[in-house]
Amino acid sequence: MVDSSRSREGPPAQELARALAERISWEREIGASGYRPGTAPAVKAEAAAAGPGGDPEARLRDLREEIGDCTRCPLHAGRNKIVFGEGDAAARLVFVGEGPGRDEDISGLPFVGAAGQLLTKIIEAIGLTREQVFICNIVKCRPPNNRDPEPAESGTCGPFMLRQLEIIRPRVVVALGRPSAQYLLDTDQPIGRLRGMFHDAHGTKIMPTYHPAYLLRNPSGKRAVWEDMKKVRDELGLPGAR
Numbered sequence: 001m002v003d004s005s006r007s008r009e010g011p012p013a014q015e016l017a018r019a020l021a022e023r024i025s026w027e028r029e030i031g032a033s034g035y036r037p038g039t040a041p042a043v044k045a046e047a048a049a050a051g052p053g054g055d056p057e058a059r060l061r062d063l064r065e066e067i068g069d070c071t072r073c074p075l076h077a078g079r080n081k082i083v084f085g086e087g088d089a090a091a092r093l094v095f096v097g098e099g100p101g102r103d104e105d106i107s108g109l110p111f112v113g114a115a116g117q118l119l120t121k122i123i124e125a126i127g128l129t130r131e132q133v134f135i136c137n138i139v140k141c142r143p144p145n146n147r148d149p150e151p152a153e154s155g156t157c158g159p160f161m162l163r164q165l166e167i168i169r170p171r172v173v174v175a176l177g178r179p180s181a182q183y184l185l186d187t188d189q190p191i192g193r194l195r196g197m198f199h200d201a202h203g204t205k206i207m208p209t210y211h212p213a214y215l216l217r218n219p220s221g222k223r224a225v226w227e228d229m230k231k232v233r234d235e236l237g238l239p240g241a242r
C-alpha cells in the first residue's frame with residue numbers, strides 16, 4: 001500500500017519539521033547559529049576524482065571486496081554485519097569512531113543509533129550533510145557489549161581504516177572519542193588533553209573530540225565539541241569561518 005503521507009519528492013512535511021526543530025534545538029544548546037545543512041560549497045577534495053591510484057569510489061569498493069567476509073580477528077565471531085563506513089569517497093572531512101554498536105551491527109551502517117543522530121546534528125551544525133563527509137570506525141565489527149576494541153583488534157582492523165584515509169585523502173579527520181584518537185595519534189594521552197587542537201598524522205590533520213555517545217551521557221561536553229568543530233569548519237573554509 002502506498003503511504004499517502006509521503007510526497008514523491010521526499011519525507012513528509014512533519015518529518016522535515018521535526019528534523020529542523022531538533023537541529024535548531026541542538027544549535028541553541030551549543031550556541032551555534034546560521035547555516036543550513038548542505039548549503040556549504042562543494043567539499044570534494046581538490047584532486048579527488050583523479051587522485052593517485054584513480055577513482056576513490058572504485059578503490060573503496062576494491063578495499064571492501066578485499067576485506068570480504070573477514071575472520072582476521074576475534075571480533076568476527078559475534079558480528080552480524082561488517083560496518084565498512086559510508087559517505088563521499090572524495091570527502092574533505094572524515095569522522096572516525098572506535099567501532100560499531102548494536103544498531104550499526106544490525107544495519108551494517110555507521111553511526112545510525114542515538115549517537116549517530118547526534119553526530120548528524122554536529123555535521124549539520126557546520127553546514128554539511130552526512131552525504132558530504134565520510135564516516136567509519138577503527139574496527140569494522142562490533143566489540144561485545146560495546147567495549148573498547150582490544151589493541152590486537154585495532155591493530156588488525158585499523159590498517160583498513162588507514163587505507164580508507166589514503167584513498168579518500170581528507171583534509172581533516174575528526175577522531176571521535178579516546179580509542180579513536182589514541183589509535184590515530186599512537187598515544188596513550190587522555191582525550192581531554194588531545195582534543196581542541198589539530199595533530200598532524202597520516203598525511204592529514206586530526207582533530208580529536210568527544211564521542212557523541214559520551215555527549216549523550218554528559219551533555220555539558222557539547223560546548224567543547226562545538227569549539228572543536230568550529231576549528232574544523234575554519235580549517236575547511238566553510239561558511240562561518242573566521
Ligand code: SF4
Binds near residue numbers: 075082141156
Ligand atoms: Fe576483520 Fe576488522 Fe571484523 Fe576483525 S574487526 S573480523 S579485522 S573486519
